[in-house]
Amino acid sequence: MRTASRFDTYKTWIDPVRQQALAKAYCPIVRVLLLPGAAYYLYVTWAHWRDETGLSLLILGSITSVTALCFLLIRQFMVSEESVTLARLELAGFIANLLIYFNVLIYTIMNFEQTKLIYFALMAVIFSTTGVTLRSTLFTIFLSLATLFWFASDLSPELFNQYVSIGVATAVASLCMATLLRKAIFRQIDARLLADKLTAKAQRLADTDMLTGVPNRRAVFEKIDYFVKQGRPFWMGILDLDGFKAINDVYGHIMGDRLLCAIVDRAKDINLEGVTFGRIGGDEFIAILPGTMTEEEVKRLGKDTIDAISSPYPMDLLELTIGASAGFAHFPSMGSSSAQLYEKADFALYKAKAHQRGQCILFDTAEDKEMKQAIEIERELRECDLENELFLLFQPQYSPSLQKVVSFEALARWQSPKLGLVQPDQFIRAAERSGHIRKVTGILFNKGLDALAKWPRDISFSFNLSAQDISDRSFILSLLSAIMKSGISPHRIEFEITETAVMSDLETSRQLLQTLRSSGCKIALDDFGSGYSSFEYLDQLPLDKVKIDRSFIRKVPHSDTSREIVAGVIGLCRKLDLRCVLEGVETESEMAILSPMKPDLIQGYLYGKPMKDSDARDMIDRQQEQSNHGNAAPDQHEGLSALS
Known part of the structure; x- marks a missing residue:
């Protein structure tokens, strides 16, 4: 055990952390000694003024008053708990012990009384707890007991032997007390350092990403x-x-x-x-x-x-x-x-x-207003009842060759009690950013299936998928599961995707779209011609339909180039066995120019604005009634007025 104690002491001197911990542990002990000590020596100074006179008063009164003042100064400036160090604390304790020693020594020299030699033994006991370090403790104990033996040497042999016995007993007791105190303090320090180490390790674990090792x-x-x-x-x-x-x-x-x-x-x-x-x-x-x-x-x-x-x-x-x-x-x-x-x-x-x-x-700080609006929409998406607030509108796709509506595109809408009718591009972007897009898509798709189940089997509908939708295999499988549960033929369902939705990971998108197509669903490429490399997707994606972007249709009446582009894409789709939809056809003059190109399908206000499910069923019913009577489908004016 002595070997371990010496090793701990040695480590204290070479380990700055242990040195600081030892200083923190001893600081209260030294501070407790100094304040009552100062009060005691002020009392002794008063006693000297009462009992002493002349040179004796001057010497003893000066020493005790200086000692009291030094105790207060040492406590204030050398053993502050905020800035204490082991070296400073050792020096403070050593000075305080020497002051105590010299007070007793001078008093004994000037007023020798054999019975008061016991004070040197008492000092040794005090020094065993206030010496801070082992070297200062041993020195002051030795100094005190050596002085005791020096004074006792002038006494009779019998008394000298008694004081030797007292000194030896005091030395043993003082060293035991010093050793026990230090051992207790060292154990406290080790326990505290271990606790700090474990706390720091737990803190590191709490602050570290367990997989990568970087801050979490x-x-x-x-x-x-x-x-x-x-x-x-x-x-x-x-x-x-x-x-x-x-x-x-x-x-x-x-x-x-x-x-x-x-x-x-x-x-x-x-x-x-x-x-x-x-x-x-x-x-x-x-x-x-x-x-x-x-x-x-x-x-x-x-x-x-x-x-x-x-x-x-x-x-x-x-x-x-x-x-x-x-x-x-x-x-x-x-x-x-x-x-x-x-x-x-x-x-x-x-x-x-x-x-x-x-x-x-x-x-960009100029986008601050847009961001705040997006955050508000995200907040409402998290807190609102999407099941009741989301709904679909349906826009017809008209076949000129069959002269009837054969399909509807499902368009997402959100009527928020707080925000009102939110623009689709706004809440779709917000849903993508906040991670709610799959929930939004799932709710809308189920509503679309409910509407489709009420329509005749020769009517289909198309549904838009976002970039996040077509990058998630489990979500795509959940859509197929919903189709199977509905009992609706997959051939009546078409999924629309955009170039931007697939460009981030073309290979994954291609695989998941192929999964949808293998189940019997159709795949349409929306906004064709608005991107940078749309023709590449005609070759790499499993497509059934292409929708020409409305920006070309708007230019058709006054742009020969746009007319040639539209005609060329229609012809290309025909050769590739792809259906082709012309989006955004709004006027008869546009249709008059487009008709000679023999487009497959037309979608636009000319044949119907986005409408509720009930209005879509009414359109389908009127179309069937006219078909049953052997009449042609409603002309464009009639269809437009009925849907406006």
Whole structure:
């Protein structure tokens, strides 16, 4: 046990943490000695004024009063609990003990009384608890007992032997007390350091993403809140992976986890001083950049990170590729709290994913009003009763060759009690951004199936899918499950997709669309001609129908080029055995120009505005009645007036 104690003592001197802990433990002991000690020596000073005179009063009164003053000064300036160190505390305790010793020594020299030699033994006991370190304790105990023996040496042998016995007993008791006290303090220190170590480890675990080892959401936002509180400028960036879910679905979560770790390693290799990079969930990461960086530097760093992440990853026999987009906001110029900054960085990220995938976008303060409106819509989406507030309108698709309506496109609508009628593009974007799009799509699709079940079997309907819808295999399977439960033939259902919906992950989209088509459903490419590479999708996607964007139709009356483009696409679809829909036909003059091109289907106000399910059934009933009477389908004017 003595060996362990000596080793602990040695460690205390070489370990700054243990030294500081020992100082903290001994500080209250020394402070407790000093304040009552000062009061005691003030009392002794008064006693000397009462009992002493002349030179004796001057010497003894001066020593005791100086001692009281020194005790107060030492307590105030040398053993402050806020700034105490072991060296300073040892010096303070040593000085205090020497002052006590010299007070007793001078008094004994000037007023020797044999019975008061016991004071030196009592001092040794006091010094055993106030010596702070073992060396100062041993020195003061030795000094006190040596002085006791020095004075006792002038006494009779019998008395001297008695004081020797008292001194030895005092030495043993003092050393035992010093050893026990230090052992207790060392155990307390070790227990405290162990607790601190375990607390720090638990804190690290609580603040660390267990998969990747980088700071987690809690740790990152604590740091952001600290910077905000300190008023320190910084950039907050949110980085989201493009196509990660497809890798999880195809190769499994183990491969997905390995890929996330590899992505973090790539990001950490871009070593920039002061940057914090963390994971806040799924395939979403966050970065905190020093506020001294300019917008161009932030964009460049974001682009470098995206480029590094987007390089191929060799994984066993595979080589995986993934993309990323990022959005940034600045404190304090773009927000005054972590919540505001996150909303704005997330809004910038959504802009990047919607329009500039693979890029780093900074929040534009000019979009603040748009963002607040989007956040309000998102809030209502979370809190409202979507089942009762969402509904569909149906716009007919007219076949000129059959002279009747053969299909309807289902158009999403939301009537909010608080916001009123919300524009479809607004709440669809908000639903995508907030993660509610699959819930919205599911509710609307079931309403569409309910309407379709009431229509004749020769009438079909088309339903729009978002980018998130066609990147989620389980959601696509849930749509097929709903079709099977409804008992409706899949051939009556057509799913519309846009170029922007498939461009982020063409291969995954192609596979899931093929799953829908294999079940019997039809696939239509919407807004054809409005993108950059639509013709590529004609070759790569499993399509049944193409819808020519209305921007071409509007130019048909006064643009020869637009007429040739429309005619060319109609002819191309015919050769590829694809149905072709002309969107946005609103006037008879447009139809007169388009008729010679022999379009397959027409959709526009000329043949019907978006209508409720009941109005769609009325149109179908009138059409059937006229067919049963052997008459042609209603002319364009009649159809238009009935639906307006």
